[in-house]
Amino acid sequence: MRVETLTRSELLEEVVACHRLGCGLEVCVYPKPGFAKKYALLATRYGSNDTRFRVNGEEAMTPAGIAHFLEHKLFEAEDGSIDDVFARQGAYSNAFTNYTTTAYLFSCTDGFETSLKTLVDFVFSPRFTYEGVEREKGIIEQEIRMNQDQPGWQVVSELIRSLFHFHPAREDVAGTVESVRSIDVETLRKCYNTFYHPSNMTLFAIGDISMQQVVDLVEQEMERFRHGHAPVVERVRPDEPVTVARRQHSRKMMVSRPLVCMGYKDPDVGYDGERLARKVVTAEVLLSMLVGRSSQLFSQLYAEGIIDNSFSWDYSFDRDYAFVMFDGRTPDPQAFVDGLTWGFERFRTKGPDAEALERTRRFLMGTWLKEFNSLEAIAYQYLDYHFLGMNLFRRLEMAAAVTREEVMAMAENLLIEENKSVSMVLPA
Amino acid sequence: MPSGFRTMHLSDGIDLHILVDRKFKTVGATAVVHAHISSETVTKNALLPRVLRRGTERIPETMDLERRLEELYGATLDVGVSKKGTRHLLAFHVEVAEARYVGAGSQLFRAAVELLRDVMLRPARGADGALRHDYVAQEKENLRRLIESLIDDKQAWAMRRCMEVMFPGDDAALFKYGRVEDIEGISPAELSSWHQELFGAAPIDIFVVGNCDEESVVNDVGEVFSLNRAVAKLPPAAGAAGTSQARDGEKVNTVVETMDVSQGHLVMGYRTGLRLGDADWPAMVVTDGVFGRYSHSKLFQVVREREALAYSVWSALDPTRGLMLVSAGVDFGAREKCVELVEGQLRAVKAGQVSAEELDNTLRGMARDFALMSDHPGSLVDFALEAKVNEVDLGVEDLKNAVAKVTLDGIVHAASRARLDTVYFLTHKEGPASEG
Numbered sequence: 001m002r003v004e005t006l007t008r009s010e011l012l013e014e015v016v017a018c019h020r021l022g023c024g025l026e027v028c029v030y031p032k033p034g035f036a037k038k039y040a041l042l043a044t045r046y047g048s049n050d051t052r053f054r055v056n057g058e059e060a061m062t063p064a065g066i067a068h069f070l071e072h073k074l075f076e077a078e079d080g081s082i083d084d085v086f087a088r089q090g091a092y093s094n095a096f097t098n099y100t101t102t103a104y105l106f107s108c109t110d111g112f113e114t115s116l117k118t119l120v121d122f123v124f125s126p127r128f129t130y131e132g133v134e135r136e137k138g139i140i141e142q143e144i145r146m147n148q149d150q151p152g153w154q155v156v157s158e159l160i161r162s163l164f165h166f167h168p169a170r171e172d173v174a175g176t177v178e179s180v181r182s183i184d185v186e187t188l189r190k191c192y193n194t195f196y197h198p199s200n201m202t203l204f205a206i207g208d209i210s211m212q213q214v215v216d217l218v219e220q221e222m223e224r225f226r227h228g229h230a231p232v233v234e235r236v237r238p239d240e241p242v243t244v245a246r247r248q249h250s251r252k253m254m255v256s257r258p259l260v261c262m263g264y265k266d267p268d269v270g271y272d273g274e275r276l277a278r279k280v281v282t283a284e285v286l287l288s289m290l291v292g293r294s295s296q297l298f299s300q301l302y303a304e305g306i307i308d309n310s311f312s313w314d315y316s317f318d319r320d321y322a323f324v325m326f327d328g329r330t331p332d333p334q335a336f337v338d339g340l341t342w343g344f345e346r347f348r349t350k351g352p353d354a355e356a357l358e359r360t361r362r363f364l365m366g367t368w369l370k371e372f373n374s375l376e377a378i379a380y381q382y383l384d385y386h387f388l389g390m391n392l393f394r395r396l397e398m399a400a401a402v403t404r405e406e407v408m409a410m411a412e413n414l415l416i417e418e419n420k421s422v423s424m425v426l427p428a
Numbered sequence: 429m430p431s432g433f434r435t436m437h438l439s440d441g442i443d444l445h446i447l448v449d450r451k452f453k454t455v456g457a458t459a460v461v462h463a464h465i466s467s468e469t470v471t472k473n474a475l476l477p478r479v480l481r482r483g484t485e486r487i488p489e490t491m492d493l494e495r496r497l498e499e500l501y502g503a504t505l506d507v508g509v510s511k512k513g514t515r516h517l518l519a520f521h522v523e524v525a526e527a528r529y530v531g532a533g534s535q536l537f538r539a540a541v542e543l544l545r546d547v548m549l550r551p552a553r554g555a556d557g558a559l560r561h562d563y564v565a566q567e568k569e570n571l572r573r574l575i576e577s578l579i580d581d582k583q584a585w586a587m588r589r590c591m592e593v594m595f596p597g598d599d600a601a602l603f604k605y606g607r608v609e610d611i612e613g614i615s616p617a618e619l620s621s622w623h624q625e626l627f628g629a630a631p632i633d634i635f636v637v638g639n640c641d642e643e644s645v646v647n648d649v650g651e652v653f654s655l656n657r658a659v660a661k662l663p664p665a666a667g668a669a670g671t672s673q674a675r676d677g678e679k680v681n682t683v684v685e686t687m688d689v690s691q692g693h694l695v696m697g698y699r700t701g702l703r704l705g706d707a708d709w710p711a712m713v714v715t716d717g718v719f720g721r722y723s724h725s726k727l728f729q730v731v732r733e734r735e736a737l738a739y740s741v742w743s744a745l746d747p748t749r750g751l752m753l754v755s756a757g758v759d760f761g762a763r764e765k766c767v768e769l770v771e772g773q774l775r776a777v778k779a780g781q782v783s784a785e786e787l788d789n790t791l792r793g794m795a796r797d798f799a800l801m802s803d804h805p806g807s808l809v810d811f812a813l814e815a816k817v818n819e820v821d822l823g824v825e826d827l828k829n830a831v832a833k834v835t836l837d838g839i840v841h842a843a844s845r846a847r848l849d850t851v852y853f854l855t856h857k858e859g860p861a862s863e864g
Contacts, residue, residue: 011529034450036802090792090796109795109800292498293494294491362498363501365530366502366503366524370453373452
């Protein structure tokens with residue numbers, strides 16, 4: 001039996017149809033007539049944050065980095081990489097793991113059906129061998145060490161460890177050399193069986209494709225696999241205080257100029273859906289007004305040479321945590337921190353003028369509209385939003401509706417000293 | 429000009445090319461100024477778009493210009509320079525939402541095109557009438573940093589050096605961002621008069637791609653760009669003169685240079701004499717595909733997969749200068765073996781040793797690449813420009829169809845045109861003998 005949900009945007013003239021198949025797999029099809037590229041992504045709600053969980057009443061503690069490890073292992077064919085199989089079909093393939101999601105994807109212009117079958121088949125046919133797992137450890141170790149050499153990666157990593165006391169986001173997605181070494185076949189199998197049940201997964205397809213055809217094809221392909229009842233899974237998270245774990249962290253590396261990453265831990269967490277969507281849009285409005293290219297603050301710090309084009313900011317969020325960070329290269333880390341802090345203080349006391357708010361709303365609407373030109377951008381964003389019960393199509397309308405009061409309330413609650421921490425990488 | 433664009437001549441050497449595609453949510457306008465590259469002007473050309481991007485007569489402050497872009501529903505304004513053969517192209521791109529998706533008035537596109545014109549032709553000026561001194565000074569510094577940072581990309585650096593070796597003293601070898609040593613001496617007054625001279629007479633192509641109405645685009649762009657200019661002077665064809673003349677002598681030129689690098693960077697420059705528009709060009713495109721463009725191509729399969737000699741290896745064509753270039757990242761001690769392998773694979777293509785599967789994979793890859801271009805307005809514009817600077821009347825569809833018909837005989841014939849001219853190797857200080 002299939003259940004179909006149609007989500008439509010009259011404003012954007014876009015539509016996506018989601019079906020729940022009998023086996024539990026959700027299939028979302030997003031038609032994009034006229035585009036040459038076709039793109040599909042099979043994702044599970046399982047990421048690096050999900051190391052501790054209860055399955056059918058039994059608690060499990062697994063090594064950091066295991067979701068990412070599992071992704072590497074699944075991407076292996078009997079003789080080499082799944083990449084080669086897709087390449088022979090004329091498709092390009094890839095996979096990624098983040099805090100909350102693991103996804104496998106391909107893109108092509110022709111032969112979509114064949115590649116779609118390949119995608120479903122390899123994700124649902126795991127092959128874990130002792131030799132394969134041991135070999136992979138060496139490869140991932142290299143990946144971890146390579147990341148550790150990158151100053152830009154280090155400065156962000158240390159900020160997150162400063163913001164959180166216990167939350168698993170403290171751990172890097174790939175884990176540590178030690179945690180990866182402790183991974184074994186049995187634990188991989190347990191995690192696979194827990195989190196790769198079709199009821200925990202979504203297949204998203206986009207392009208000039210027929211909804212009915214994709215759903216029929218996936219349904220038929222899924223009949224090849226036997227999946228029992230969905231396991232009862234509960235993710236276990238430690239209690240995270242609202243305070244930051246460390247005010248400051250700095251280390252020395254081989255860099256020509258200092259890197260600074262300043263963050264604020266968001267105390268307002270614990271929900272999803274429409275409410276979270278509204279908060280995220282409010283954060284984007286607030287931050288664009290505060291430090292966007294057109295802001296007084298950006299202009300001033302840029303003119304003084306304290307920030308340059310490397311300056312960027314990002315608001316990261318999930319159900320149980322959120323934070324904002326500002327990062328860039330600077331000749332003077334203290335002036336970077338003081339300048340931004342002073343600017344936020346001024347914003348909280350004076351607030352934005354009406355003209356700035358309207359301008360920023362328009363800016364975000366146009367910026368987000370552009371993303372609907374790119375199938376990849378839609379796929380990534382859609383999935384992020386969908387997994388948090390949010391509707392991507394409503395983002396533009398929300399931007400138009402965000403009020404001055406909401407923006408000010410967020411500034412008052414988020415951008416204050418108690419929530420702040422600073423991470424620096426300084427020249428050795 | 430075909431390739432899907434509908435072309436019309438506006439006044440004063442300005443051509444407008446429109447491609448309506450309603451699958452996009454936005455519409456973009458790219459104005460390209462054609463200049464002939466030369467050592468006297470290359471650095472000024474590179475600097476100009478950056479200075480012009482800072483402010484206009486009506487909106488002189490950069491922050492206010494950013495605010496204007498936000499008001500126009502997050503319009504983006506990008507500028508840059510590129511080079512095709514001896515043609516230096518200065519590009520100004522504005523992209524804006526199709527008004528109805530953001531509930532904007534119908535004048536959104538027109539406002540964006542006006543801004544584009546103002547940035548190009550009505551810049552912010554100081555009291556002395558020259559381009560603003562502060563903007564010129566800041567952008568000179570930014571350009572200097574950009575040129576100096578390019579040494580960080582060693583593979584691209586090796587490619588540039590190989591071009592300089594292949595075209596000694598030729599303008600075609602000039603770097604698109606110009607020369608650091610020129611920057612200091614460029615004054616606001618000199619840059620201003622060069623701006624006047626170049627923009628007053630150079631041919632300009634304006635490409636509009638996306639969700640728009642053709643008739644109103646013609647109206648808007650026609651009115652906004654109705655300029656009182658001198659008659660445009662067309663620069664010499666980009667592939668002509670200088671560039672086509674082979675370096676004297678039949679012997680392969682080998683150049684080894686050292687730098688602080690973690691692996692060796694090899695570039696092999698072949699002259700083919702075949703350019704976009706030549707009868708054998710489609711066959712050359714397929715030859716390059718069989719030889720080194722894809723991961724199923726001979727170079728990747730043999731040099732990397734079978735011999736494990738290179739971390740990366742690929743070939744590419746220069747459709748304006750008539751070149752085929754091979755690039756590889758290899759161990760310091762592996763240069764000669766790698767050159768031999770690459771040469772061996774090319775000999776195999778010349779001898780017709782291409783399996784049906786190789787040819788089939790390549791033709792499918794090409795069909796895919798051509799199809800994907802229609803999803804990316806930027807690559808359609810680039811293709812149209814390539815045809816324009818080569819003075820060829822050729823569209824994407826034309827080339828796509830011609831490529832699909834290429835046979836093994838055609839490949840053998842095209843491959844026979846490739847002659848190795850230069851081997852360039854960038855290696856570490858200890859010299860090429862020691863292993864990395």
